Amino acid sequence: DTGVSQNPRHKITKRGQNVTFRCDPISEHNRLYWYRQTLGQGPEFLTYFQNEAQLEKSRLLSDRFSAERPKGSFSTLEIQRTEQGDSAMYLCGASGGNTEQYFGPGTRLTVT
Amino acid sequence: RKEVEQDPGPFNVPEGATVAFNCTYSNSASQSFFWYRQDCRKEPKLLMSVYSSGNEDGRFTAQLNRASQYISLLIRDSKLSDSATYLCVVSPMGGATNKLIFGTGTLLAVQP
Numbered sequence: 001d002t003g004v005s006q007n008p009r010h011k012i013t014k015r016g017q018n019v020t021f022r023c024d025p026i027s028e029h030n031r032l033y034w035y036r037q038t039l040g041q042g043p044e045f046l047t048y049f050q051n052e053a054q055l056e057k058s059r060l061l062s063d064r065f066s067a068e069r070p071k072g073s074f075s076t077l078e079i080q081r082t083e084q085g086d087s088a089m090y091l092c093g094a095s096g097g098n099t100e101q102y103f104g105p106g107t108r109l110t111v112t
Numbered sequence: 113r114k115e116v117e118q119d120p121g122p123f124n125v126p127e128g129a130t131v132a133f134n135c136t137y138s139n140s141a142s143q144s145f146f147w148y149r150q151d152c153r154k155e156p157k158l159l160m161s162v163y164s165s166g167n168e169d170g171r172f173t174a175q176l177n178r179a180s181q182y183i184s185l186l187i188r189d190s191k192l193s194d195s196a197t198y199l200c201v202v203s204p205m206g207g208a209t210n211k212l213i214f215g216t217g218t219l220l221a222v223q224p
Contacts, residue, residue, distance in 0.1 A: 002157075033211060042116075042199050042214030043156065056209045091155055093212070100146070101212060103155040 003029070004094050004104035012110045013082055020078045021107045023092030032075050033093040033101060034067055036060065043091050049075060082111045113138060118200050118215035126223050129190045133218045135183040135200030144203035144210070145176055147185050149196045150217065156199055159185075190222045 003026035013019050025032055030051050035043035046065070048056040051072035061067075064082075069075040079086055089108050093101040118135045125131050137145075145162035160167065162174040162183055173186040183200055197217040203210050 002155075031210065035212075040120075040216065042201075042216050043212070045211040045213070048209045048211055056211065095210065100158055100161065101210075102158065106155050108153075 002102035004092055004102055006092050006104035006107050008107055010108045015111055016081055018080045019082055020076055021090055022076050023104055024074045025094035028096045029094035031095045034077050035091040037089040084111045087111045115213045116200055116202050116215035118218050120216055122219040122221050124221045125190055127190055130188045131190055133185045133198055135215055137181050137202045139204050142202045142204050145183055146201040147174055148199040148201055150199055151196050192222050195220055195222045
């Protein structure tokens with residue numbers, strides 16, 4: 001058990017709807033990351049938080065995407081006006097300061 | 113050119129075989145290196161970190177050649193349970209992000 005949980009595990013939504021995913025790391029994980037993984041590819045970095053501060057955002061994170069970590073504990077990733085190309089596995093990674101990251105089970109998004 | 117390149121496979125090997133995966137990375141300033149294992153429709157799990165001196169964990173041996181920007185993973189005495197996708201991962205130097213850059217993964221199928 002990595003101590004990282006994600007909800008929901010699966011989400012099916014219609015194009016144009018908004019969706020929100022949640023990641024809960026353990027308290028020792030001050031660093032939190034979001035990645036996106038599509039079929040046949042490795043995970044791609046989206047954004048990074050150190051405690052509550054969002055310190056880096058990938059160019060992949062279009063203006064339809066927003067992430068928060070309001071109290072430096074759990075984090076949310078929201079996608080507005082979803083598109084079919086947003087269908088992917090959204091992974092949350094966390095670490096306690098060294099570079100070894102541990103991942104939650106992911107949220108699989110399907111946009112119809 | 114991708115930052116981390118791997119042969120996607122699949123590698124089909126019989127039980128008991130020795131199999132080697134290779135990976136190259138383009139950023140010579142990269143700082144940390146890992147192999148992650150990913151089972152079908154699951155999250156990536158850290159298999160091992162990779163050090164310049166090489167390191168071994170049971171049947172698994174990882175090597176790093178910074179001059180050639182090359183990382184390898186050797187699996188000896190393959191088991192059916194080793195069947196998975198093996199992701200080569202690099203963490204770039206600079207900043208405090210420690211984000212992970214993944215290769216596309218190499219699929220291993222161990223046959224009985």
